[in-house]
Amino acid sequence: MIIKNPKPSYRRWLKKGAIIIFAVEGVCFAGSYFLWYKTNTQRDFRKHLRDNYPAVLEVYYKTGELIDSKSNIREIDQVYWDHEKF
Template sequence: MLPKTPKPAFWKFVKGSAKVLFIAEAFAFAASYGVYYRMNTNREFRHYVNENFPFVLDYYYKVGEVLGDSNLRKLDSAVWRAENQKRE
């Protein structure tokens, strides 16, 4: 029978790091999908993102324009202008 030798600590570290990295990546994907879904379905959230993180909304619109013929940017700006005029 072959004697059992302990695995080097390096391989334990690699396996543990791979598990942590996989979990972190899955969490990041779920969070980014959640934000994308909310931006895709909620105009008020897009307005909030526009006020606080305009570069994120710009990338969202660019992705929509590249993947399809999206005129969501124009619709949102028209709705927000109309709302601002009502307030004034």
């Protein structure tokens, strides 16, 4: 007769923990992509970030300038918002 040895309980916890970590990473990635997409496509959202979270908008602009040195979205937004005041 074959004797079955039960698997240690820590393996079950490790497996569940790994699944939870991967799920949380997936949700965080999807959320960050959604925020990046919204920031990248909506000037009004960038204005909201400028008024309420200027450090976040600065990181967005710096990242864009790092990836593409010809990026002038900061200047375009500033001209638009300055012109909007009048």
